[in-house]
Amino acid sequence: MFRRRPEAAPTLAIRVDGVAVPARAGESVAAAMLAAGLLRFRDAPAGGAPRGPYCMMGACFDCLVTIDGVGNRQACLETVREGMAVETQSGPRALAR
């Protein structure tokens, strides 16, 4: 669905559900995931429908993922870091972790 522009070549890697995903310094987690073809970021707590980024600007809360163990982070607002551990979510965030 998305392709990287030639000047936006990856410079680092994050891990999404344990798999290395190329990313470019300065871009958002959501951008890196979308560029890698990952569209299903989570399943909605109410109804279980698959969800992914909609607004890409912090308003819709549809791109929620777990980042470095903290749930419900907005992937479109989080900047990638080398080695960042991202997990897609199923159902509501558990506060215990």
Next chain:
Amino acid sequence: MADEFDIAVVGGGLVGAALAWGASGAGRRVALLDEGDLALRAARANFALVWVQGKGLGLPDYAAWTARSAAAWPDLAAALGGETGIDVRYGRPGGLHLALSEAELERRAAWLGRLHNQSPPYTVRMLDRAETARLLPAIGPDVVGASFCPDDGHCDSLRLFRALHAGFQRRGGRYRADSAVDGIRHAGGEFRLATKRGEIRAAKLVLAAGLGNARLAPMVGLAAPVRPQRGHILVTERVAPFLAHPLATLRQTGEGSVMIGDSQEEAGFDTGVDTGVAAAIAARAVRAFPLLARANVVRSWAALRVMTGDGFPIYEQSAACPGAFLATCHSGVTLAAAHATVLAPQIAAGALAPELGVFSARRFDVPAAA
């Protein structure tokens, strides 16, 4: 004629919608006049509790009225579900009021003692920390105990609101948005209501306009001494279930959101959010349940309760204008069942039962004893 009704209910919030739904059907033509989206509308910020614990201290009739409504709630939920297909998600797991210090626990126990002297029609008992932790494993170290009432419950009040409106319209009721009432005339045995969308004529009139009742009631020879009392609500992101029982100040919805609330402020008609108040109720919530420190608040707002001087409802019929009724309270969710199934039929029949006489606003005319 489209603008002639048997009953006109002024106020499309929870009180008005419950009365309109309860009074409609059986061939009655009922209109529900709503101010619109800019209305102060206490229903915007209710906490969705069906709550009896502590209600009616000082007025046993109110304790009885509340308990009667709570007891009728399962039937209300079933009836609304059957008529509209909307599940209002009512549940009665029992509710708690947490104490975060020994002093708070003592105050709560003393309060319970006063309540027991009044023989309330519901059971409340004090729990120690271990008993509280069995019901609410996520409590923090500051929680020393709680009061518990098995009759307390909660619902999804947005669904309740929708179901009452949908049920009202399915029963043939006419909902009119953007129809604030500017004036009321009583002549020839009917009421003529002036709205910017035209005149409404009705044989009976119900004032259920919340804070608006203060302005409307004198038009039909009644008094509604109500004032706004602000309350804040914070709502967190949806999180995995951790709270099996509602608290007076905190509950988790079916979708997983946590609602934090119950501030009580005298701020006039200001509905603005006071970040100091919001921070205070958030801090108390985190003391009660430390895991909430990790939760993100996604919405916060404030709205105005409809309060009388003693906190109890006003139900009254006008002597000067027979057929005009006044209904106001600040527990529109808890009392929805009593309003729909007890009060509304009385209004439709034309007279309030003598047992409701204690809720007349005339009680505020008595000079306070020194």
